[in-house]
Amino acid sequence: MALVAEVERLGRRVDALRVVLAGEVADRSRPNRGARGLAVSRGCRTPADLIEQLTQVSGTTARRRVVLAGDVRRDSFPGGDRTEARFDLVAQAVEDGTIGIDAATVITKGLTSLLAHGSLDELGKAKTELVAAATGTGPDSTVPVSADSVRVMVCVWQAKLDPDGLDPAEDRSMAVRDFRFGPERNGLLHGSFRLMAEAGGRVKTLFDAYLTPTTAPAFMTEEERATAEAEGGKDSRTPAQQRHDIFVAIIDAMARSGQAPTIGGAAPTVLVSVRAEDLASGQGAGWSDRVEGPVSMRTVRQMVCTGGIQKVVLSQEGRIVRLGSPERCFTPPQRRAISLRDGGCIIPGCTIPAGWCEIHHVIPDKDGGPTHPDNGVLLCWFHHRTIDTSEWQIRMRHGVPEVKPPPWIEYFGTWRPATKSRTRLLDRLDAPPE
Numbered sequence: 001m002a003l004v005a006e007v008e009r010l011g012r013r014v015d016a017l018r019v020v021l022a023g024e025v026a027d028r029s030r031p032n033r034g035a036r037g038l039a040v041s042r043g044c045r046t047p048a049d050l051i052e053q054l055t056q057v058s059g060t061t062a063r064r065r066v067v068l069a070g071d072v073r074r075d076s077f078p079g080g081d082r083t084e085a086r087f088d089l090v091a092q093a094v095e096d097g098t099i100g101i102d103a104a105t106v107i108t109k110g111l112t113s114l115l116a117h118g119s120l121d122e123l124g125k126a127k128t129e130l131v132a133a134a135t136g137t138g139p140d141s142t143v144p145v146s147a148d149s150v151r152v153m154v155c156v157w158q159a160k161l162d163p164d165g166l167d168p169a170e171d172r173s174m175a176v177r178d179f180r181f182g183p184e185r186n187g188l189l190h191g192s193f194r195l196m197a198e199a200g201g202r203v204k205t206l207f208d209a210y211l212t213p214t215t216a217p218a219f220m221t222e223e224e225r226a227t228a229e230a231e232g233g234k235d236s237r238t239p240a241q242q243r244h245d246i247f248v249a250i251i252d253a254m255a256r257s258g259q260a261p262t263i264g265g266a267a268p269t270v271l272v273s274v275r276a277e278d279l280a281s282g283q284g285a286g287w288s289d290r291v292e293g294p295v296s297m298r299t300v301r302q303m304v305c306t307g308g309i310q311k312v313v314l315s316q317e318g319r320i321v322r323l324g325s326p327e328r329c330f331t332p333p334q335r336r337a338i339s340l341r342d343g344g345c346i347i348p349g350c351t352i353p354a355g356w357c358e359i360h361h362v363i364p365d366k367d368g369g370p371t372h373p374d375n376g377v378l379l380c381w382f383h384h385r386t387i388d389t390s391e392w393q394i395r396m397r398h399g400v401p402e403v404k405p406p407p408w409i410e411y412f413g414t415w416r417p418a419t420k421s422r423t424r425l426l427d428r429l430d431a432p433p434e
């Protein structure tokens with residue numbers, strides 16, 4: 001540990017030199033030098049480009065050095081006199097190697113944004129405090145804090161010195177908020193989003209609430225964690241994968257809620273077409289109009305299991321000769337009844353609520369399983385998708401779902417009734433002892 005800290009201290013010394021040299025390159029590439037400018041004469045557009053070429057660092061790193069140099073370098077004028085740097089304290093700390101490039105950049109950027117607001121006194125105070133915190137030299141801060149903590153302090157100063165600045169800043173983020181769907185590659189739809197901070201906070205809170213207990217960032221006692229792990233086994237998914245699954249569940253629930261706008265008179269439904277013989281054999285692929293690539297038969301089966309199917313018979317030439325009505329589709333009342341009975345995804349340890357679950361045919365339709373509440377159980381999207389491979393077993397006993405954990409959780413697993421319905425749990429409490 002001592003070595004890690006020591007090497008970092010050395011690195012900061014080297015970093016200081018890097019910044020000085022970046023400043024030198026920028027200085028010798030000043031626009032007023034025209035074609036004699038250093039960067040231009042070497043065929044580079046900007047000083048950062050030249051540094052990137054000389055050092056093979058990323059463009060971001062090179063630009064960061066140049067920008068920081070502009071703030072902390074003591075400018076030399078043709079006359080030779082060196083003037084004070086814009087941020088003398090920061091400059092000194094960088095030079096002494098007591099503050100890294102990360103923290104220095106955070107401070108100079110933050111203070112620059114404050115220049116137009118606070119009085120000189122206040123700005124000076126902010127500068128002194130931030131540098132003191134970052135270098136651990138303040139009256140009440142003898143331990144240097146990380147660049148991230150300095151960033152938080154900068155935010156606090158911004159809010160103090162420029163309380164009105166928050167509105168324009170928010171207006172700016174309002175203008176650039178977005179949610180984009182990108183290209184579909186390798187079976188994944190890519191995309192990006194920029195959420196308003198408070199909207200993002202809400203999304204995070206919602207997601208966190210439904211992460212399984214073993215990965216949720218909640219404060220659990222060791223005992224609670226152990227119980228959660230014993231009940232459901234450790235979730236093999238990363239938190240990021242779980243967030244994906246939660247997102248899918250939320251969207252499904254929304255589409256089903258009856259409050260979603262209709263498309264052509266029907267609730268927004270994703271249609272997948274597949275040839276009957278492919279579905280029967282489990283080979284081949286399905287196609288969906290909103291998905292470019294083929295959809296695997298496993299996905300098609302999951303969608304049929306939860307969403308039903310409608311048969312269309314085409315003639316050789318392609319004419320529709322018979323149109324079946326939707327089948328294997330649990331009706332809303334059936335769904336409500338099953339939700340009441342199961343209360344949520346029936347896999348122990350899973351936290352997805354009933355409204356976000358899919359209904360799984362315990363005995364598949366192809367084996368004669370009926371679309372009846374006695375044969376339907378709630379599973380979240382993920383547990384439904386992986387039910388054939390996860391080794392969780394489900395059976396119905398007198399119309400009551402029971403689950404048996406896979407051998408890697410419990411070697412000689414036993415069947416146990418599964419419900420998360422509070423109504424039913426209450427019922428059990430009231431039941432006379434056996």
Ligand SMILES: [Zn+2]
Nearest residue numbers: 345350380383
């Ligand atoms: Zn689940």
